[in-house]
Amino acid sequence: MSRRPEDHAEAAVTKFKDYEVITPPNKLEKAVVHARPSEHYEPDPVARAEQALLTLSNDFAQWMEAECRRLDAARRKVREAGLTDAARDELFRAAHDIKGEAATFGFPLIEPVARSLCRLIEHSPEPARIPLVLLDQHVDGVRAIVHRNAQGNSERKAQVLAERLRQVTEEFLAHENRNRPGYLDEVAAPALAPDPSSG
Amino acid sequence: MVRIDFNRLRFLVIDDNAHMRRILRTLLHGFGTREVYEAEDGAAGLEAFTHYSPDIVITDWAMPIFDGLELTQMIRQPGANANPYVPIIMLTGHSEKKRVVAARDAGITEFLAKPISAKALYQRILNIVVNPRPFIKTKTYFGPDRRRNVNPNYVGPDRRKGGKADIIKQQPLLDKAKALT
Numbered sequence: 001m002s003r004r005p006e007d008h009a010e011a012a013v014t015k016f017k018d019y020e021v022i023t024p025p026n027k028l029e030k031a032v033v034h035a036r037p038s039e040h041y042e043p044d045p046v047a048r049a050e051q052a053l054l055t056l057s058n059d060f061a062q063w064m065e066a067e068c069r070r071l072d073a074a075r076r077k078v079r080e081a082g083l084t085d086a087a088r089d090e091l092f093r094a095a096h097d098i099k100g101e102a103a104t105f106g107f108p109l110i111e112p113v114a115r116s117l118c119r120l121i122e123h124s125p126e127p128a129r130i131p132l133v134l135l136d137q138h139v140d141g142v143r144a145i146v147h148r149n150a151q152g153n154s155e156r157k158a159q160v161l162a163e164r165l166r167q168v169t170e171e172f173l174a175h176e177n178r179n180r181p182g183y184l185d186e187v188a189a190p191a192l193a194p195d196p197s198s199g
Numbered sequence: 200m201v202r203i204d205f206n207r208l209r210f211l212v213i214d215d216n217a218h219m220r221r222i223l224r225t226l227l228h229g230f231g232t233r234e235v236y237e238a239e240d241g242a243a244g245l246e247a248f249t250h251y252s253p254d255i256v257i258t259d260w261a262m263p264i265f266d267g268l269e270l271t272q273m274i275r276q277p278g279a280n281a282n283p284y285v286p287i288i289m290l291t292g293h294s295e296k297k298r299v300v301a302a303r304d305a306g307i308t309e310f311l312a313k314p315i316s317a318k319a320l321y322q323r324i325l326n327i328v329v330n331p332r333p334f335i336k337t338k339t340y341f342g343p344d345r346r347r348n349v350n351p352n353y354v355g356p357d358r359r360k361g362g363k364a365d366i367i368k369q370q371p372l373l374d375k376a377k378a379l380t
Contacts, residue, residue: 022334024284049229049317100292100313
């Protein structure tokens with residue numbers, strides 16, 4: 001694909017002793033539309049996108065089933081090959097994806113279980129020491145909640161299960177990281193995602 | 200009133216998860232974008248970036264081969280590609296402070312933690328388009344200005360030397376006023 005005319009524009013550079021401030025050509029200015037309120041007749045783009053997502057939502061349960069199968073397959077590889085780097089990465093990515101998708105797909109109760117599994121894998125200094133039974137319990141927990149979610153009658157049980165898995169995982173991580181003072185506090189620091197609307 | 204003509208923007212979505220790519224494509228089309236290109240890992244993403252010259256890149260962090268952080272570092276190489284200034288939105292399940300800081304120091308433009316929402320994605324894009332930030336180049340950093348707010352009343356040493364953004368702690372105005380009374 002050929003480069004567009006705006007790709008060739010020059011950036012303005014102001015040099016200081018230790019750094020440069022570069023103002024690149026604003027290639028996105030082409031997309032800014034200044035409209036009077038009376039001209040704002042187009043449907044709200046956010047509402048339009050939400051509506052589009054809604055039409056997709058019929059597939060979400062099926063997609064979550066596929067994610068569960070992927071998690072189960074990754075768990076089986078760990079069982080067969082042990083916690084090798086490749087097997088561990090695969091299990092982590094499967095759990096991490098479920099964590100990020102859970103709420104979007106309408107399965108918010110599995111998010112804390114997937115989060116706990118991610119922490120277990122990511123913050124164990126010696127992954128080989130992670131009890132396989134604890135990995136199994138997380139994977140089975142995710143699958144059970146997904147399947148029971150369809151029946152819509154097990155919210156309390158899911159919360160209890162998630163909390164128990166979280167407690168056991170945190171106890172294990174605290175023990176495993178006992179020689180890394182401050183490590184878990186650092187990773188437990190509250191989320192910090194810049195809010196673009198604040199400035 | 201400012202709005203965005205999404206029809207004039209070209210997006211590249213890089214995520215190894217096909218479901219998440221489908222969701223992003225759906226949201227972007229919902230906003231009004233027609234041109235959405237996809238890649239399923241960092242290596243394919245870099246190739247697509249060179250090929251399609253997107254206006255905005257949306258990338259996942261955790262991906263095989265090389266991840267979203269490494270991809271950002273490769274794009275933010277002055278002189279190495281057609282557009283090292285391209286806005287990059289890091290969309291990820293990682294939301295710990297340490298991760299956000301690492302992404303910022305790699306040169307991302309906006310950070311968006313999952314779960315994704317149409318509103319949050321729209322706000323990040325709006326901010327990118329309407330409030331573009333200058334780039335800063337030091338010996339160890341090249342990327343958007345990490346200081347989002349400028350304090351015109353700041354007096355003190357200029358500490359922009361290293362790779363980490365300096366956090367300039369300031370006495371709250373109320374405390375200053377109390378000290379004067």
